Amino acid sequence: MIKAFVVDNDRLRLADDLVANGDQVVWADLLNPTKEEETTIETWLGVAIPTREEMEEIEISSRLYIEDGAYFMTATLPAQTEIDDPLMSPVTFVLAGPRLVTIRYHEPKAFKTFPLRAEKVATGCTTGNTILIGLLEAIVDRLADILERAGRDIETISRDIFEARSTKVNKRNRDFQELLKAIGRKEDIASSIRDSLISLQRLTGFLAHVATQIKMSKDVRARIKTVSRDVLSLADHATFLSQKISFLLDATLGMISIKxxxxxxxxxxxxxxxxxxxxxxxxxxxxxxxxxxxxxxxxxxxxxxxxxxxxxxxxxxxxxxxxx
CATH class of the missing domain: 1.20.58.340 (Magnesium transport protein CorA, transmembrane region)
Incomplete structure (x- = not known):
């Protein structure tokens, strides 16, 4: 599926057809594209887009590179974060002149909230690079929300571990089993978000170099630095949560041993x-x-x-x- 967006009164508007509005489209969003849709985008953009197999490669050279004057940047992003089993999958951002193409095979929430906001409010997202920065800001905000929720859940688990437990052996054993499962789920979330933040940290570093190379405006470069700092601070917080989860796991096993x-x-x-x-x-x-x-x-x-x-x-x- 292809979603094409054009600029209308400093706002993004969903276009009816990419081919008919090709000259005005500034952002094309591909979700689970077919071969025909990939061919359409390549013809419109003038460069070849990566396949799903190429997006899933973990080498830096396969995720951050320049080809035919276009800049390719791939990051791992989570979806279905409302549950404790998020879906992690790569998303590729292709910046070619004033145009942006995003290629994805899942639906991170930022790709729903950002277009809705950009359609209602003049966010200044009128070119490919400003749309990319806006998307990255929305993604970072979403990751911060996930970490905040995980932190609250971890605090709840901590209180459950160190507060008085049931004196009945069967009930106490069930409680500890549930705690161990909850700790395992939170560790999966923290590790997944940390991996995503590391990929974003590399992406923002590459984007900062691109911004200097193609001489983006000072405002855009300042926003890139802000996003980069936010990603770094969130990565540190995710590391802290992982360490706390490891402590809670050791504490739970210690409490079981004491009992x-x-x-x-x-x-x-x-x-x-x-x-x-x-x-x-x-x-x-x-x-x-x-x-x-x-x-x-x-x-x-x-x-x-x-x-x-x-x-x-x-x-x-x-x-x-x-x-x-």
Whole structure:
């Protein structure tokens, strides 16, 4: 699908047809393009656009390059960020003179919100380079929103870990299982956003060089620097969140270990407490003809009292030492 945009009163307007409005189109957005649509764009732009396989290559030289006077820039962007399993896919920006072409195979939210805003408000996006800067600003804002939401979710997880848990073993185990799953999902999001920000950081550095080379206006160059600084700060924040998630994972595993050790300690103490009474019962349960207490009238109460006392003394000792 091809969406073609023209400038109308300093606002972007969706054109009915790319071919009919070819001279006025400043931005062509390709979503899951067919071979025919790729051919149409290449004819209109005058340069060949990359295939999906070429977009997915990770080498810098395959993502940031100049060809036939056009500048090709590819970044990895997330989509479906409303859920905890975002779809990561590359998006290529082709800047050829006053025209911009974007090629994508998924729908990042910025590609929905930016055109709507540019149609309603005069944002100054009248050429390919200004539209590219506006798009990058919208993308960075969206990534910042995702990181803010992830940060709030991580704070909630942190409180759940360190607050008092349920005393019921089954309920407590289910709680820890859910926490581990939540931590894993947040780590996936943080890692995905960090990868996206790294690709954007490289893109903005390349774009800053392009801006100097083709002598873009001072305002555009200043906006590129601002976007670059924002991307750098968000990358640092994403790294911080990843480190915090690693700490929470270690803390959760530590809490699980503490709970398991407490259960094992209870069984160990119970075994030690019941060991002396078992020894006494074993002695008086031996089948020998001559046992001094066998004919004693108080032998049975004496044995019972001795077993109780032998159980109380270890319990008292453990309490005195603070082991219980």
């Amino acid at each position: 398991q050790n407490a259960i094992i300690k209870i069984f160990s103490v119970a075994a030690v407490i019941f060991l002396p009474p078992t020894l006494v019962a074993s002695i008086y349960g031996m089948n020998f003809d001559v046992i001094p207490e066998l004919k004693w009238e108080l032998g049975y109460p004496f044995a019972i009292a001795l077993m109780i006392l032998s159980a109380i003394l270890p319990f008292w000792y453990f309490r005195r030492r603070g082991w219980l």
